[in-house]
Amino acid sequence: MAESGEKPDVLDSMRAIPLFSRVGEADLETIAALLIERRYPKNSVIIEEGMAGDYMYVIRSGRVKVTKASDDGREKIMDFLESGAFFGEMALLDHEPRSASVRTLEPSVLAALSRRDFVGVLRNNADLALSLIQELTRRLRDTDEQATSVSFQRVQDRAKGLFARIAREDGEFEHRRVTPALTHQQIADMIGTSRETVTRAVKELKQSGWLEQHGKRYLVS
Numbered sequence: 001m002a003e004s005g006e007k008p009d010v011l012d013s014m015r016a017i018p019l020f021s022r023v024g025e026a027d028l029e030t031i032a033a034l035l036i037e038r039r040y041p042k043n044s045v046i047i048e049e050g051m052a053g054d055y056m057y058v059i060r061s062g063r064v065k066v067t068k069a070s071d072d073g074r075e076k077i078m079d080f081l082e083s084g085a086f087f088g089e090m091a092l093l094d095h096e097p098r099s100a101s102v103r104t105l106e107p108s109v110l111a112a113l114s115r116r117d118f119v120g121v122l123r124n125n126a127d128l129a130l131s132l133i134q135e136l137t138r139r140l141r142d143t144d145e146q147a148t149s150v151s152f153q154r155v156q157d158r159a160k161g162l163f164a165r166i167a168r169e170d171g172e173f174e175h176r177r178v179t180p181a182l183t184h185q186q187i188a189d190m191i192g193t194s195r196e197t198v199t200r201a202v203k204e205l206k207q208s209g210w211l212e213q214h215g216k217r218y219l220v221s
Contacts, residue, residue: 013060014111017084019135022127031121031128035111040104046088047102053091055112059083062108063168065180068100076189080105080166080180089132092118105180156201158191163211167220181216 011032014020020028037060040046046057049069063082070076078100081087091098092115113121122129167177188198202218205211212219 014058017058017086019058019086019131020128022131023125024127027125027128031113031125034117034121035113038110038112040108040110042104042106044104044108045101046104046110047098047100049099049101050097053088053098054115056086056088056092056115056118057102058086058111058113060109060111062110063105063180064102064108065105066100066102070189074185074189077182077186078190082168086135089118155191155193155197156204158193159187159198159201160205160210162187162191163205163218163220167218173214173219177220178214179218179220182218183216 011028014028014032020031023031035058038057040062046064047053049067059081061083063080064087065077066079066081066087067075067077081102087102088098090096122132163179167179169175170178172178184198184202185195187202188195191198202211202213206213210221
């Protein structure tokens with residue numbers, strides 16, 4: 001992992017990140033000067049569940065997965081995040097241990113902001129604080145929608161919605177939309193059902209032509 005200070009293109013990349021979209025030019029330069037660039041190879045642990053949190057992170061490029069340990073020790077995937085997303089802010093706000101682990105799915109470049117700088121920036125920049133509140137509200141709404149889908153949607157529809165949400169274009173498959181590697185148990189954990197039920201739903205989606213499987217990755221139509 002390598003660290004460096006601000007680079008010439010950091011302001012351009014920050015403007016494309018929703019969290020900083022409301023921030024004025026002068027304030028953006030101030031924030032940019034506080035960010036530390038960190039580069040991680042594939043499969044690197046950035047945050048570990050249960051540990052103290054000293055930094056929040058913004059993804060400049062790459063992709064990560066957010067996981068929690070289940071009661072039986074399995075890895076439960078909570079979400080996938082990519083360029084423009086941020087994570088790790090909760091531990092900086094409430095001083096509690098990290099609530100989840102974050103690991104890279106591919107080589108990634110992140111911008112890190114320390115707890116002291118993070119709190120100072122929020123106190124002095126109402127626009128950034130508002131953007132943070134809006135993003136946290138959006139995540140809460142997403143959680144509510146997922147809970148609703150577990151209660152009312154068919155398993156096949158929930159699986160289809162999950163695949164559609166997490167798939168992205170991949171040059172390896174002629175820029176078709178592809179999911180990260182997933183087991184049937186991980187899919188079951190994410191949509192709130194059993195592994196056996198997921199196996200049936202995946203089979204039906206493949207038979208319909210909407211889904212293809214390559215190893216543990218899925219191509220969606």
